[in-house]
Amino acid sequence: MQQLLSTTLTGLTLGMVYAAFALALVLIWRSTRIVNFAQAPMAMVTTLVALQVIDAGAPYWVGFLVALVSGLVLGAVVERVLVRPVEGKAEINAVILTLGLFIVLHAVAGLVFGNDYQSFPAPFGLSGFRVGDLNVALTGFGIFTIVIVLVVMAALAALFRFTDLGLRMRAAAFNPEVSRLLGVPVGRMLTIGWALAAVVGSLAGLLIAGGSLVYPSYMDSVVVFGFVAAVLGGLDSPVGAVVGGLLLGLALSYVSGYLGAQLVTLASLVILMLVLTLRPGGLFSSASARRV
Amino acid sequence: MRSMTGWPKVATTAVAVTAVGALLAGCGGSRPSDGGGSSDPGITDSTIKVGAHFPLTGVAAPGYSEIPTGAKAYFDYVNANGGVDGRKIDYTYRDDGYNPTNTSSVTNELVLKDNIFAMVGGLGTPTHSAVVDFLNQQKVPDLFVSSGALAWGDDPDEHPYTFGWQPDYEIEGKIIGQWVKENMPDAKVGLFLQDDDLGRDSEKGVRQYLDDQIVATARYTSGNTDVAPQVSSLASKGADLVLSFNTPSYTALTQLTAQKLNFTPQWFYSNIGSDPALVGSLLSRFSEGAVKGTNSALDGVLTTEYIPGVDAADNPWVKLWQKVWDENGGDGELTNYRIYGMSEAYAFVQALKDAGPDPTREGLVKAMEEDMADSDGPQLAPFRYSEDSHFGISGMQIVRLKGGKSEPVTKVLTTDVGDADIDEDDSGQADDAPPSSGIPDKS
Numbered sequence: 001m002q003q004l005l006s007t008t009l010t011g012l013t014l015g016m017v018y019a020a021f022a023l024a025l026v027l028i029w030r031s032t033r034i035v036n037f038a039q040a041p042m043a044m045v046t047t048l049v050a051l052q053v054i055d056a057g058a059p060y061w062v063g064f065l066v067a068l069v070s071g072l073v074l075g076a077v078v079e080r081v082l083v084r085p086v087e088g089k090a091e092i093n094a095v096i097l098t099l100g101l102f103i104v105l106h107a108v109a110g111l112v113f114g115n116d117y118q119s120f121p122a123p124f125g126l127s128g129f130r131v132g133d134l135n136v137a138l139t140g141f142g143i144f145t146i147v148i149v150l151v152v153m154a155a156l157a158a159l160f161r162f163t164d165l166g167l168r169m170r171a172a173a174f175n176p177e178v179s180r181l182l183g184v185p186v187g188r189m190l191t192i193g194w195a196l197a198a199v200v201g202s203l204a205g206l207l208i209a210g211g212s213l214v215y216p217s218y219m220d221s222v223v224v225f226g227f228v229a230a231v232l233g234g235l236d237s238p239v240g241a242v243v244g245g246l247l248l249g250l251a252l253s254y255v256s257g258y259l260g261a262q263l264v265t266l267a268s269l270v271i272l273m274l275v276l277t278l279r280p281g282g283l284f285s286s287a288s289a290r291r292v
Numbered sequence: 293m294r295s296m297t298g299w300p301k302v303a304t305t306a307v308a309v310t311a312v313g314a315l316l317a318g319c320g321g322s323r324p325s326d327g328g329g330s331s332d333p334g335i336t337d338s339t340i341k342v343g344a345h346f347p348l349t350g351v352a353a354p355g356y357s358e359i360p361t362g363a364k365a366y367f368d369y370v371n372a373n374g375g376v377d378g379r380k381i382d383y384t385y386r387d388d389g390y391n392p393t394n395t396s397s398v399t400n401e402l403v404l405k406d407n408i409f410a411m412v413g414g415l416g417t418p419t420h421s422a423v424v425d426f427l428n429q430q431k432v433p434d435l436f437v438s439s440g441a442l443a444w445g446d447d448p449d450e451h452p453y454t455f456g457w458q459p460d461y462e463i464e465g466k467i468i469g470q471w472v473k474e475n476m477p478d479a480k481v482g483l484f485l486q487d488d489d490l491g492r493d494s495e496k497g498v499r500q501y502l503d504d505q506i507v508a509t510a511r512y513t514s515g516n517t518d519v520a521p522q523v524s525s526l527a528s529k530g531a532d533l534v535l536s537f538n539t540p541s542y543t544a545l546t547q548l549t550a551q552k553l554n555f556t557p558q559w560f561y562s563n564i565g566s567d568p569a570l571v572g573s574l575l576s577r578f579s580e581g582a583v584k585g586t587n588s589a590l591d592g593v594l595t596t597e598y599i600p601g602v603d604a605a606d607n608p609w610v611k612l613w614q615k616v617w618d619e620n621g622g623d624g625e626l627t628n629y630r631i632y633g634m635s636e637a638y639a640f641v642q643a644l645k646d647a648g649p650d651p652t653r654e655g656l657v658k659a660m661e662e663d664m665a666d667s668d669g670p671q672l673a674p675f676r677y678s679e680d681s682h683f684g685i686s687g688m689q690i691v692r693l694k695g696g697k698s699e700p701v702t703k704v705l706t707t708d709v710g711d712a713d714i715d716e717d718d719s720g721q722a723d724d725a726p727p728s729s730g731i732p733d734k735s
Contacts, residue, residue: 003528006553010520054577115349115357117541119577128552135527135554137520211548212517213541213574217350221516257521261513262487 006137007257008250013142015249016149020204021226022233022241023152024197029235030160031169031193034083034091038098040219040226041105042078042198043205046071047214048113050206051120060123067202075198079191087190088176109216122211145207149242152200156238169193224265225252228272234282244283332653334409340651341382342367342412342640343402345419346438347390351515355540355570355629356415359438360385361622362613362633363413368620370641370731377649381641384408392422399423403430410435410656413457413636417441417489428453433656435643436636436684440464440564441489442709445676445683453653455660455677456684457636459598461490461537462709464562464688465497468535468596470714471690471702472560473501480507482531482557484522484546486538487511494537494562500711507531512542520549527555534558538565544574547589559593563688566595567628568696569602590693594701598688599635599670601628603697608725609635609670616730635670642667642732667735672722673706683709687717 021039028036050067054060082101086093124140160166171179172189180186208222229248233240248271255267275282334341348357360383367381375381384406386398395416402408403426411427414420415438424443427434428451436457437444444456472479481502485491491511499506508529510522523546526534534557536546543565550556565571572589600607602625605614613634617626644651646659646667664677673687687706691698704717727733 003524006524006528007521010518010524010552014518110349115353117354117574119544119574121577126548126551128554130554137524137553139552213544215350215353218517253518253521256516256518257525260487261511261516261519261522264513264516 002134003257005134007253009137009142011250011253012246013138013145013249014253015229015246016146016242017204017208017245018222018225018229018248019242019245020145020149020152020200020207021222022230022245023149023156023238024201024204025226025230026233026235026238026241027156027200028193028197029230031173031197032079032083032190033173034094034098035227035235036098036194036197037095037223038078038101038105039197039201040205040223041102041109041216042071042074043201044214044216044219045105045109046074046198046202047120047205047209048109048216051118051209051214052113054121060121064123064206067206068199071198071202072195075195075201076191078198079194083190083194084187106216113216115216117213117215120209120212120214126211139211141210145210148203148207149245152203153238153242156200160238165192225268228268231272231282232275234284236282237284240282240284332409333407335379335651338379339382340376340379340644341384341406341408342410343384343386343406343408344411344413344415345388345395345398345402345423346385346413346415347419348387350389350391351541352390352416352539354574355567355627356390356438358624358627358629359413359415359633359636361624362617362627362630363637364633365616365621365630366634366637366641369616370637372620373729373731376641376644383412388416388419390416390419392419395419395422396426399426403427403432408432409651409653410640412436412640413438413633415439417443420444421489424451424454431653433653433660435640435656435660438632438636440493442493443489445681446709448680448682451682453657455682457639458563459673459685459688460683460709461493461562462497463686463707464596465494465537466500466707467497467688467690467705467714468560468562469498469501471705472533472535473505476533476558477505479505479533479558480529480531481505482508482526482529482534483510484526484534484536484538485509485511486542487513490564491537498535512538514539514542517541517545519545520552523549523555524553526557527553532557533560535560535562536565537562540565540567540570541574543571543590547571547575559590561590561593561595563596563598566590566593566693568693569627570629572696588695591695593693595691595693595698596688597691597698598672598685599631600672601631601698602626612726612730631670638726638732639664639667639669639671639675642669642735645732645734663735666719668724668726668732669721670726672704673717674719674721676708681708 024039046067049070050063053066054063122141126139129136168184169189172184172186176186229245230241232244252264256264346360347353364383367383371380388394388398410433413436417439420437434454440458440461442460444454508526508531510525512519512522543561568590575589600610604610613631643660646663647655660677661679665675671685676683676686689704690701692701704722705714706717707714
């Protein structure tokens, strides 16, 4: 009973982190139709920037804010400087570009911040709660993670569904030519999409880092799991990304706890294959007609 | 027309010649020595080249990346004092990121391009496993592998050039197992094991004594940093003493996870995962002082020790290491990992001296087997090197950590793999001191 509870709750927290990362992938997919593999190292860079700020004596929340703002700037700069030249070309160009950026950011982070493991502070306690004899393996930071991911999900869903900006972003990504004719500033929409996605990515980075260890490749496994979560949810739907993240987090936690830690990556592959075979568009797909 | 058909022929010939030439050059570089005198690669009248692979980046880098800086400082110290029989030691270490594929390529470079005379202290079980056959085929002495796996010492016929260094994980498991059985007979023991040779060899030793007392076994995969399911299974089965055989980052991760689960057993970390300074620095930033800062992070934890560490500042060996680091070290403080590297470097200089004024690769291996077992050195228990065994240090003592220092719980205990008895060491190895020069004499 105790183990089931602990395994479930840690899976839940972990799933929320995958969800945050999947949200960033969904955001950039909906607003630019690109899968950004460099999302993880971008988040790593902003998290390490936050650590520098905190180390310099600033409070945690200042570091938190700095990470989000630098994510915004980094996303916009990457889009303007690197991605813009390949936009409108074959889709594979942009994908290869983000893979290259993945490697470059890793190397640069190693040079600038060093390759050492460092602990990253958390704003809330790291002990679990106790209810009578039962230990509830949910920390203050874990609750914060769950709440903030749900808030971001709601905000993104609202952005795409209820605002002009969201509509324009979707239009610009979906059909740049027609959007341009209708007066949508496509270039600006793409920049905003990248910038917002990088902010959500940075948030995921901070949530994973809090109360744990960071180093240049600490986000790498999250790339894989976040991607699986996003595909699970259909790459198109913020709600789907969160549900996908949760399902994945729980499934992997059970596999690790009851079958063996060595099967975790294998299990995520099996889940990915099952979803792609049974529901290629993801559990929450609504846009199969759009696929190219 | 003739010229059009003729051209490809010329080109083919040119390509063939180039290819054969490259092949020959390759063979020249990799030609194994025949063991004959000064023709061995990597040694001249004035220098001797040695190399090693270490994780300078990645999951195993914390702590371990400091080992080669310690070894280098000691070699520089020896060089500054005239070298070994007039030869300066030229030490090259390369980053393999704890990835066996990289280990193969950097070892190829070290052996075929840098032409090292010997490998000294190459680190890691999965990593070194990838190159141990290659080194033996090339007849490159492969001394003091920085890992406690059994594979380095148990079969000298299969790997005649390879020698272990630290007490292997099996004897560490045995020594811990017997102590727990005698001193904590009612403890419900949980095992937390890295899912590779480290966990397997240690478990084999522990189970010789504790099979009945073990209530739970959890295995983690290195690289997966979420250990909550594992720690939670130990907690739910009621373990009140956890024997942990893991790398340092996982010591920090288990402490954090246990806090989340409100799991408070007695922790017993094996030597490789228990450096208080490193684990303390990994845990230093956590909020609200919930995890105690730096050195006291592991207070009350049990572990083992086989060479004196930085906390024993008055130990004559540690005084030597401090002097070496002050004179020849780079940035940063003297740490236990740097001492580990210096201790390996010291043993190498000893073996080189024992191999005589004109060492060959064969001669070095012979000296290791014949002269090293009773040599002085920082190790608390003697080496086990002989023709039949290439295992390193034969024992260790159990200690309790307090404020970053270790307090002895037992005397130095020695044993060997299999069902060899565990005895208190009576060789006096722990009481020797370095010569005043700080450089070993021929034994």
